[in-house]
Amino acid sequence: MSDAPLLQLALDYVSLPPALAMAQLLHEEVDIIECGTPLCAAEGLNAVRTVRHLCPDSLILADYKVPDVGGLSAKIAFDAGANWITVIGCAPLITVKEALEEADSRDCEILVELTGLQDIGERAKAWKDIGVRRVVYHRGWDEGNVDKRLWEQEDFDLIRQLADTGFKVSVAGGLSLDLIPRFEGVPISVFIIGRAIRETPDPPATARQFKEAIAACCG
Amino acid sequence: MSDAPLLQLALDYVSLPPALAMAQLLHEEVDIIECGTPLCAAEGLNAVRTVRHLCPDSLILADYKVPDVGGLSAKIAFDAGANWITVIGCAPLITVKEALEEADSRDCEILVELTGLQDIGERAKAWKDIGVRRVVYHRGWDEGNVDKRLWEQEDFDLIRQLADTGFKVSVAGGLSLDLIPRFEGVPISVFIIGRAIRETPDPPATARQFKEAIAACCG
Numbered sequence: 001m002s003d004a005p006l007l008q009l010a011l012d013y014v015s016l017p018p019a020l021a022m023a024q025l026l027h028e029e030v031d032i033i034e035c036g037t038p039l040c041a042a043e044g045l046n047a048v049r050t051v052r053h054l055c056p057d058s059l060i061l062a063d064y065k066v067p068d069v070g071g072l073s074a075k076i077a078f079d080a081g082a083n084w085i086t087v088i089g090c091a092p093l094i095t096v097k098e099a100l101e102e103a104d105s106r107d108c109e110i111l112v113e114l115t116g117l118q119d120i121g122e123r124a125k126a127w128k129d130i131g132v133r134r135v136v137y138h139r140g141w142d143e144g145n146v147d148k149r150l151w152e153q154e155d156f157d158l159i160r161q162l163a164d165t166g167f168k169v170s171v172a173g174g175l176s177l178d179l180i181p182r183f184e185g186v187p188i189s190v191f192i193i194g195r196a197i198r199e200t201p202d203p204p205a206t207a208r209q210f211k212e213a214i215a216a217c218c219g
Numbered sequence: 220m221s222d223a224p225l226l227q228l229a230l231d232y233v234s235l236p237p238a239l240a241m242a243q244l245l246h247e248e249v250d251i252i253e254c255g256t257p258l259c260a261a262e263g264l265n266a267v268r269t270v271r272h273l274c275p276d277s278l279i280l281a282d283y284k285v286p287d288v289g290g291l292s293a294k295i296a297f298d299a300g301a302n303w304i305t306v307i308g309c310a311p312l313i314t315v316k317e318a319l320e321e322a323d324s325r326d327c328e329i330l331v332e333l334t335g336l337q338d339i340g341e342r343a344k345a346w347k348d349i350g351v352r353r354v355v356y357h358r359g360w361d362e363g364n365v366d367k368r369l370w371e372q373e374d375f376d377l378i379r380q381l382a383d384t385g386f387k388v389s390v391a392g393g394l395s396l397d398l399i400p401r402f403e404g405v406p407i408s409v410f411i412i413g414r415a416i417r418e419t420p421d422p423p424a425t426a427r428q429f430k431e432a433i434a435a436c437c438g
Binding site: 014038040042044046047064065068069070071072076077088089090091094095116117118119140141147 | 256260261283285287290307314317336337338357360361362365
């Protein structure tokens, strides 16, 4: 259905060539192409610029997790071709506001990224008050891969609470095909998938499987 | 004296040419050259790599404010020539730990960057327990420039508390020459200065003035 959650592909690489090959292979299969944090760290705006050239019609998210200098950081990412950028959840409120104002001035969007944040509840109201529309609920890479943190009931509860506050919620972090049904009834706006699509024998076919699984549980 | 605080120059630019010109002009006047967060965002590792070539003998800090994927993010920055990198304060503890282990494996260093963090006290003990040695107490750019947040007694108290916990503390954020004497008696390891050096008629002379002011109040 029209309000089924979107599928976002995370290009989490530390160099451009494999990221571009995967973007080329998948940009027509997914709704959003993400230049991942490590890719932005390694290649800078050149990553965003090049993905924009390869995928002129895609919605591109640059996952910078901006911590400060919100207006200028948003501006250079949007100028390079990003439609959406992330701001880190612990950033000062004024930084979120500056980034949001830059986004609103040009039909772009910012998402507050919650990796590692403890005081989500306290900050969420302030974000809402200044007009933030989207957040990313993210089980960090290191949390998943080293600490083996799973998706638990408390995650789903917190996501529901954020949605009840009025945010559109993206979810990320080690999401595999068999985890999708656990989100049934949880109001998700975007599923962010990385390795579970990229590291399969036929990534386009896997992307389609994700879309079907998402439509089946949340369509 | 030998334990006078160090002077770090922040190259906060969004493109390489002005950053390189300033690095060339000042790298023999300052103790640490910082590739600022916006520069890393804009130019990626190429910024670190190029500054390393221009300043082969300098201590270089890459201010990535790493939020996740701590080990790999540290590795690629150190491989590019950085000696020190920052990890954002809200990063999951495991991310700080992964970055620290990478640093310890190769005689490099990480600093936990406190921009925007509310629960510093609660997290500081955990950082100490895993072996973190350095933190950056930072009044954010947007906080200073838009919100006009000043350096207040509570900042100095918090810095002293962090030093008492055993951290070497760097300070940053709109520090001007006339603010330095206010740090008298506050245990500072590194003063990070940006515009107050770069945006003066004679940046090398200004850098020397900062070194004198620092030695006079904290030498």
